[in-house]
Amino acid sequence: MSGFGEVLRRGAVAGEALADRRRSGIAAEVEALRGVSAHVEVDEVVLEGRGLLDRWLRDASLRNIGRVRP
Numbered sequence: 001m002s003g004f005g006e007v008l009r010r011g012a013v014a015g016e017a018l019a020d021r022r023r024s025g026i027a028a029e030v031e032a033l034r035g036v037s038a039h040v041e042v043d044e045v046v047l048e049g050r051g052l053l054d055r056w057l058r059d060a061s062l063r064n065i066g067r068v069r070p
Contacts, residue, residue: 026066033062
């Protein structure tokens with residue numbers, strides 16, 4: 001494999017690992033909220049909970065899950 005190809009491969013692996021850690025972190029943030037659960041499915045974080053939409057509209061802590069702060 002060429003040097004450039006190896007750099008691209010390592011970059012892709014590092015990016016995938018970072019994305020996995022980010023998804024796990026988001027799921028952990030959600031799990032800390034009462035009445036809401038989360039799990040990772042492939043490359044998505046799935047939120048579950050009774051009245052989740054209503055709660056999302058009322059609760060800023062839920063709306064801000066996963067937001068990246070500058």
